[in-house]
Amino acid sequence: MSEPFDPLRYRADFPLLSRRVHDDKPLIYFDNANTAQKPQSVIDAVDGYYRTYNANVARAVHTLGEQATAAYEGARSKLAMFLNANRDQLVLTSGTTQAINLVAYSFALPRLAAGDEILVTQMEHHANIVPWQLVAGRTGATVKAAPIDANGVLDLERFEALLTPAVKLAAVAHVSNVIGTINPVAQIAKLCRARGIPLLVDGSQACPHQRVDLQALGCDFYAMTGHKLFGPTGTGALWARREHLQAMPPFFGGGEMIRTVSFDGTVFADPPHKFEAGTPNIAGFIGLGAAIDYVESVGLDRIQAYEAELLAYATAALDSVPGLRLFGRAPHKAAVLSFLIDGVHAHDVATLLDHEGVAVRSGHHCAHPLMQFFGVPATARASLSFYNTRDEVDAFVRALDKVRRLLA
Ligand code: PLP
Numbered sequence: 001m002s003e004p005f006d007p008l009r010y011r012a013d014f015p016l017l018s019r020r021v022h023d024d025k026p027l028i029y030f031d032n033a034n035t036a037q038k039p040q041s042v043i044d045a046v047d048g049y050y051r052t053y054n055a056n057v058a059r060a061v062h063t064l065g066e067q068a069t070a071a072y073e074g075a076r077s078k079l080a081m082f083l084n085a086n087r088d089q090l091v092l093t094s095g096t097t098q099a100i101n102l103v104a105y106s107f108a109l110p111r112l113a114a115g116d117e118i119l120v121t122q123m124e125h126h127a128n129i130v131p132w133q134l135v136a137g138r139t140g141a142t143v144k145a146a147p148i149d150a151n152g153v154l155d156l157e158r159f160e161a162l163l164t165p166a167v168k169l170a171a172v173a174h175v176s177n178v179i180g181t182i183n184p185v186a187q188i189a190k191l192c193r194a195r196g197i198p199l200l201v202d203g204s205q206a207c208p209h210q211r212v213d214l215q216a217l218g219c220d221f222y223a224m225t226g227h228k229l230f231g232p233t234g235t236g237a238l239w240a241r242r243e244h245l246q247a248m249p250p251f252f253g254g255g256e257m258i259r260t261v262s263f264d265g266t267v268f269a270d271p272p273h274k275f276e277a278g279t280p281n282i283a284g285f286i287g288l289g290a291a292i293d294y295v296e297s298v299g300l301d302r303i304q305a306y307e308a309e310l311l312a313y314a315t316a317a318l319d320s321v322p323g324l325r326l327f328g329r330a331p332h333k334a335a336v337l338s339f340l341i342d343g344v345h346a347h348d349v350a351t352l353l354d355h356e357g358v359a360v361r362s363g364h365h366c367a368h369p370l371m372q373f374f375g376v377p378a379t380a381r382a383s384l385s386f387y388n389t390r391d392e393v394d395a396f397v398r399a400l401d402k403v404r405r406l407l408a
Pocket residue numbers: 033034094095096097098125127128173175176177202204205225226236
C-alpha cells in the first residue's frame with residue numbers, strides 16, 4: 001500500500017507558503033487556478049541559470065551557450081515526456097493565450113470563409129473565445145457556443161448536434177477555470193474526428209491536476225500554460241499533430257525560425273522551431289523543466305486523488321455555510337469552488353477574506369459568457385492545490401462565517 005498523501009511534507013518545498021499577511025496571519029493560498037506557487041527547486045533552477053550559465057540559446061557555440069541550449073531543450077523534452085508527446089510537436093510559447101492565438105492565425109484564419117463556424121462551449125476562458133472571434137471577424141465566420149446545464153456539465157448531445165459541416169474547428173476547455181468541470185475531451189475528440197473537424201483543447205487547468213496523455217486524447221491541438229504548473233510565468237506550449245504543424249505557416253517571423261534568408265525569400269526551419277521566432281524565455285523554461293521534475297516526484301495520480309478528497313471536503317464545508325451559493329457541481333470536477341454569499345458582492349468577500357489571510361480570486365475570471373449563463377456579474381473563487389490542507393479549508397470556512405456576519 002502506498003503511503004497516505006501528506007500535504008505538509010510538500011508545503012515545506014514552497015517558501016512562499018510560509019508567508020504571513022495582515023497582522024501576522026498565516027497565508028492560505030486558494031488562488032491556484034490563477035497562478036500556482038513555485039517550489040524551491042524551480043526558484044533554484046532559474047537562479048542557477050542566471051548565476052552560472054546565462055547565455056542565449058541555439059546561437060552560441062561557447063560553453064555557456066551550449067549549457068543554456070541543453071537546459072532549454074531539455075525542458076522541451078521533459079514537457080514532451082510529461083504530456084506523452086513527441087518533442088518536435090511541442091511549440092514553446094508564452095502560455096496558453098499565445099498557443100491558441102497561434103492556431104487561430106496560422107491554422108484557422110487561412111481556412112475560414114463566410115458562413116463557417118467555430119464551435120466552443122459556454123464555459124470557455126476568454127483566451128479560448130476572443131482569438132476565434134478575431135479571426136472569424138476577418139472572414140465572415142461565426143463563433144457559436146455549446147450549452148451547459150445548471151450543474152456546469154457540458155451538454156454533449158447538443159455539442160454533437162452543433163458539429164455540423166459548417167464547423168471548421170472546435171475548441172474546448174479540458175477543465176473549466178471557473179467551475180472546475182472536467183470535460184470528456186477524449187469523447188469529444190472522437191466526435192470531432194468522425195466528422196473531420198479539428199479539435200483544440202485548452203489544457204491550462206488540467207495539466208497541474210491530472211495526467212494528460214496526448215497520444216491517448218485524440219485531439220488536434222493542445223494548449224497549456226507553465227505558471228499554473230508551478231513553473232515561471234511566460235511559459236507554455238502548443239502541441240499539434242505533425243501534419244498541422246507542417247501545413248501551418250509561421251505566425252511570427254525573425255531570428256531562430258529560419259534555415260536561410262535572402263532578399264529572394266526565406267526557407268523556414270522545421271517545426272517546432274519555425275513558430276519560435278526570437279529569443280525565448282530561457283530562464284522560464286528551465287524553471288518549467290524543474291517544475292515538471294517536481295510534479296513527477298510528487299506523482300500526478302497521487303495529486304489527483306488527494307485533490308479529489310480535498311474538493312469533497314471543501315464542498316461539504318461550503319454547503320454548510322448559510323446563504324452560500326456554489327456554482328458548478330459537475331460529477332467530474334477539479335478542486336475549483338466558485339461561490340457567492342447572498343447579498344454580498346464577490347469583491348467584498350475576497351477583500352474581507354484577504355484580511356483573514358485567505359487569498360481567493362473574485363470577478364468574472366475571464367469568462368463573461370459563463371457569468372452571463374449563471375446570471376451574475378462575478379463570483380468569488382477558491383481554487384485548491386495539493387499543498388492545501390483540510391485545516392486551511394476549516395479556517396477558510398470560519399473566515400467566511402465572519403464575512404457573512406459582517407456583511408450579509
Ligand atoms: N484558459 C484557461 C482555462 C485559463 O484558466 C487560463 C488562465 O487563467 C488561460 C486559458 C490563459 O492562460 P495564460 O494567461 O497563461 O495564457
